[in-house]
Amino acid sequence: MRYDLQIIASWIEPGSRVLDLGCGHGDLLNFLKEEKQVSGTGIENSEELAAFCIERGLQVLQGDINEEILDYQDNWFDYVILSQTLQQVYRPDWLLNELLRIGGRVIVSFPNFSHWSIRIQLLLKGYAPKNPQLPFDWYNTPNIRVITIKDFRRFIRKIGCRLEKEVAIDTSSHDLQGKIISFLPNLRATYGIFLVSRTD
Amino acid sequence: MSEYTKHDTSGNSVGLVEKKFVTLADSPNEIVLDSGTRLGPITLAYETLGQLNSDRSNAILITHALSGDSHMAGYYTQEDSKPGWWEIMIGPGKAIDTDQYFVICSNVLGGCMGSTGPSSINPATGRQFGLDFPLITIGDMVKAQKLLLDHLGINQLLSVIGGSIGGMQVLEWSVRYPEMVASAIPLATTTRHSALAIAFNEIGRQAIMADPNWAGGHYYQGKFPDTGLAVARMVGHVTYLSDEAMRIKFGRRLQNKKDLSFNFDGDFQIESYLRYQGNKFVRRFDANSFLYISKAGDYFDLGSKFGDDSDVLALASATARFLVVSFTSDWLYPTYQSKALVKAMKKNGLDVSFCEIKADCGHDAFLLPNPRLSSLVGKFLERIYRERSGRHAL
Numbered sequence: 001m002r003y004d005l006q007i008i009a010s011w012i013e014p015g016s017r018v019l020d021l022g023c024g025h026g027d028l029l030n031f032l033k034e035e036k037q038v039s040g041t042g043i044e045n046s047e048e049l050a051a052f053c054i055e056r057g058l059q060v061l062q063g064d065i066n067e068e069i070l071d072y073q074d075n076w077f078d079y080v081i082l083s084q085t086l087q088q089v090y091r092p093d094w095l096l097n098e099l100l101r102i103g104g105r106v107i108v109s110f111p112n113f114s115h116w117s118i119r120i121q122l123l124l125k126g127y128a129p130k131n132p133q134l135p136f137d138w139y140n141t142p143n144i145r146v147i148t149i150k151d152f153r154r155f156i157r158k159i160g161c162r163l164e165k166e167v168a169i170d171t172s173s174h175d176l177q178g179k180i181i182s183f184l185p186n187l188r189a190t191y192g193i194f195l196v197s198r199t200d
Numbered sequence: 201m202s203e204y205t206k207h208d209t210s211g212n213s214v215g216l217v218e219k220k221f222v223t224l225a226d227s228p229n230e231i232v233l234d235s236g237t238r239l240g241p242i243t244l245a246y247e248t249l250g251q252l253n254s255d256r257s258n259a260i261l262i263t264h265a266l267s268g269d270s271h272m273a274g275y276y277t278q279e280d281s282k283p284g285w286w287e288i289m290i291g292p293g294k295a296i297d298t299d300q301y302f303v304i305c306s307n308v309l310g311g312c313m314g315s316t317g318p319s320s321i322n323p324a325t326g327r328q329f330g331l332d333f334p335l336i337t338i339g340d341m342v343k344a345q346k347l348l349l350d351h352l353g354i355n356q357l358l359s360v361i362g363g364s365i366g367g368m369q370v371l372e373w374s375v376r377y378p379e380m381v382a383s384a385i386p387l388a389t390t391t392r393h394s395a396l397a398i399a400f401n402e403i404g405r406q407a408i409m410a411d412p413n414w415a416g417g418h419y420y421q422g423k424f425p426d427t428g429l430a431v432a433r434m435v436g437h438v439t440y441l442s443d444e445a446m447r448i449k450f451g452r453r454l455q456n457k458k459d460l461s462f463n464f465d466g467d468f469q470i471e472s473y474l475r476y477q478g479n480k481f482v483r484r485f486d487a488n489s490f491l492y493i494s495k496a497g498d499y500f501d502l503g504s505k506f507g508d509d510s511d512v513l514a515l516a517s518a519t520a521r522f523l524v525v526s527f528t529s530d531w532l533y534p535t536y537q538s539k540a541l542v543k544a545m546k547k548n549g550l551d552v553s554f555c556e557i558k559a560d561c562g563h564d565a566f567l568l569p570n571p572r573l574s575s576l577v578g579k580f581l582e583r584i585y586r587e588r589s590g591r592h593a594l
Contacts, residue, residue, distance in 0.1 A: 054555060059553050061553060
């Protein structure tokens with residue numbers, strides 16, 4: 001399982017109710033179901049990936065996360081997970097507020113755009129930067145949001161939700177392994193992972 | 201639904217099967233229809249495949265669509281040219297695995313393939329019912345299926361599976377007898393027909409009733425309204441296909457000729473195809489049953505019947521795990537209807553999975569070979585069976 005998902009999984013309490021938005025192949029949901037007896041739901045836009053998940057025994061809905069989340073009752077989930085998807089969302093502020101409505105806790109992970117490799121590319125080469133976490137060109141990237149760890153901290157203050165946990169990780173050598181970055185995370189981490197909750 | 205049944209190219213089949221009959225709802229225990237009328241005794245034609253296991257936990261009910269019947273898979277005789285209508289889906293090692301599950305399918309109440317319907321003899325008159333047969337609903341079909349399951353000693357269904365009007369029966373099952381239904385797979389279906397779907401059904405019914413041979417429904421002693429039924433079937437076939445499917449399959453190609461004939465004999469392949477399908481249908485289907493079953497489909501409205509006009513309230517009693525599937529080119533039961541169904545299930549916190557399968561063959565896609573559909577249904581059933589076996593083990 002991807003290293004950021006391993007961290008996220010470690011934050012989930014056993015037996016809880018989880019919604020995974022953009023669940024991909026369902027690795028996290030499958031792990032949570034098998035290892036933590038979680039009651040999990042996934043939402044995935046791709047027919048192929050949604051079918052893959054259903055076929056491996058997961059409860060998954062094919063659909064657009066912006067629409068699918070509207071159908072859930074307030075506080076239906078214990079955790080809502082948005083892993084490596086925030087950078088592709090059109091209205092992140094609206095989305096995060098909706099996620100806080102349907103889940104008590106929201107876990108967000110995203111590629112950190114202020115990693116030193118990106119800064120150097122932009123500074124020295126002058127082209128829109130690319131790296132293993134953000135491998136696309138400017139004209140074909142689905143990643144329409146440029147987010148840094150510092151940006152996200154400021155964002156949750158503006159939204160007005162509570163920051164419960166924050167971890168920055170470096171997975172530059174391998175997707176499945178990584179290490180936690182405590183020193184200068186905004187410069188050295190490839191991903192930021194945040195657990196936030198509603199203040200009320 | 202169309203007739204696509206072909207020999208399974210894998211050569212894998214459940215083999216010879218037998219159509220059975222049972223008579224139920226004898227006086228004074230007649231079935232009380234949704235219209236308030238009492239009907240009984242009724243005969244149901246049904247077929248079963250596979251073996252019921254010792255704790256009776258592996259039974260699956262298949263519900264058929266408008267023109268289907270109890271013959272879901274296999275052959276009646278070695279000489280049959282065609283197997284049952286869902287041969288691609290049901291059999292040993294297939295998605296609905298007859299080595300694993302006990303699979304039941306009965307002809308619907310109101311049908312003409314062995315179950316009591318308008319072409320059956322009315323005990324009161326000694327002649328066919330015709331239009332004296334009471335109007336039946338999807339709920340009445342389901343009540344009859346329940347009687348059959350009682351008769352077979354089955355009080356738990358691992359799953360109820362069906363497409364189109366069969367999918368409506370699946371939904372009815374999940375709210376009428378929720379305690380019996382562990383999982384449900386409604387395919388290419390809806391909680392209520394759109395005006396478009398009712399419109400096409402009504403054209404079909406009018407074609408039948410406008411045929412002079414129809415004679416107010418009492419035609420069984422004379423000529424049958426074949427022309428009307430054939431036209432009804434032609435309309436149906438158009439709605440089961442899609443613009444894309446018809447463009448690919450027929451385009452504007454001419455049938456056995458190089459130039460237009462400048463008369464009305466039929467020039468285009470699509471005309472020839474529809475005439476062929478219409479004529480083939482009248483040999484096996486009763487016109488009055490078409491009226492009754494299509495009307496039952498039009499009357500079906502899950503929310504209005506069970507939920508004060510709300511699908512969300514209607515599904516509040518459901519406890520099954522659901523797999524909902526729609527097809528991109530289905531314009532008779534479009535994806536937005538399946539999405540509305542899924543939404544109502546989500547609002548009830550139900551365990552539901554949903555997939556919209558890309559297919560260019562229209563509504564009929566659920567009857568055609570489709571690896572993704574087979575795989576989804578097969579693996580979903582495995583999950584339900586596994587979870588339930590696990591629960592029993594505890």
